[in-house]
Amino acid sequence: MSDITKQSLTELVENIKNKKLSSTDVTKAFIQRSEKSSELNAYITDDFTSALDKAKKFDQKPNLDLKLPGIPMAVKDLFCTKNIKTTAGSKILNNFVPTYESTVTENIWNEGAILLGKLNCDEFAMGSSNETSHFGNVQNPIDKDLVPGGSSGGSASAVAGQLTPITIGTDTGGSIRQPASFTGIVGLKPTYGSCSRYGIVAFASSLDQAGPMAQNVKDCALLQEVISTYDSKDSTSINFKRNHYSKELTKNIKGKKIGIPKEYRVDGMSKEIEDLWQKGIQYVKDCGAETIDISLPHTSYALPTYYIVAPAEASSNLARYDGVKYGYRAKGENLIDMYEKTRSEGFGAEVQRRIMIGTYVLSSGYYDAYYLKAQKVRKLIKNDFDEAYKKVDAILTPSTPSSAFKIGEKTNDPVSMYLNDIFTVPVNLAGLPGISIPAGHDAKGYPLGLQIIGKAFDEQNILNIAFAMEEKINFKNKITDWWIK
């Protein structure tokens, strides 16, 4: 089968279970395509040789009862993988080899999947275009010199470019949903506490969540089912009744009430995005759901709140990189000088900027004015959603205010870069699940996404809505393989 890499995860699982394909066939196909795709720069580290060994071993004694039997998968390089270098896209971790495995990746390997390699991302997941990575820009398979979004840019590029059948990313302010939208794939940010944060390089601990990035909604549901488990190693992991997301997936969303928040109609939003949103509203109506106009009055305060909370938590989390126990170390005249030079040389510009913002807002005399204020506004933002969910079952919005932009276009203006996450950040602040699905193209032919936001722990509901809409939208990603010589 020459078109192995074009198959969805669900098809590959079926073909392996029916013995039409072996794990070796599938793994080889994705390795070959990945090797031909170095121009995308999606990988930081590959593990192809041992992936092939694992596939052969799987085929000798295949356990076909597993959910991901012999499926090769590359993952974002923010997940610690035992004995495999984990960099978080940073120079400061460029030689770090974890002695342990993240819970989320452990869950994936336990279901039979095989690690292909570690995917590029913005440094410490801080970025919206994958341009802050120490390991260079990632190309969007949609067009040359187009950003794939970020921070899970390598992950998005790898799924859209068919270098891996599916992947996982992490989302602190939009880092799964925005790149999914920019590359024409599906990305789910689960409820805070749904997927364990154990073994994920920390950025902002009250916002970080891992989640699946896939070619379609069904694949996404299947991976969510695998990665969402209660974990005592993450003190904020929540023990709730998890659904069998893929089995319970249904297109029947008749009678569901979908909220349309007027505050998401932001100044300067292009007509293309507005039209896409209107089309989305029509699609859910066609599926038998009802739309209701709602108000989330504090929406415009979400980004300023985020840019206090996230850097504050980051400055605290990143204090551990001191050049002593692991990672990069610079030479210094004394201990303090060594710390200061290590962190100055080891962290990139955006990470330093955020550490400094965080340090400032937490520093003596400013805590109340910034951090405490932000926590209060965060409460108001959460209250907005709580109020809305008294009337509706889910909320429909655009995923991003624009389609993907060119590499270098926004690097000199941090605030304009931050505005990319205007529709995704409120969801993280409120700890809710959100999914981005591809829903159309702009005039340049670049993909655009719609976001469905759910109640906490209601992943099944937003997956169902996405599943129903997906059929109506019938989106086709325009991938020309331009990067393959």
Next chain:
Amino acid sequence: MSIDLKTIKHISKLSRISVDEKRAERLADDLNSIFEFIEKLNELKTDDVKPLTSIAETTLKFRSDEIKSKNIREQIIKNSPEDNEDYFVVPKVIE
């Protein structure tokens, strides 16, 4: 509000990130534009709002302090930039 070079030096000290003059100026510009954006929060009156400190509204669970990974000392030490097999090595701190 404006963040001046003196403040940048102070934050750089607290963050343990050394910054030269040229970078300090650039950082001051960046931080000022970011804080200008953040100041929007002052439009809101929040005196009576309880701050959100935990999204899950559950108390953190304790677990017993057991050693689960054994014999990984060597692997851990191997990740350090400088070691003498048994210890992490840092520049001299006591004269």
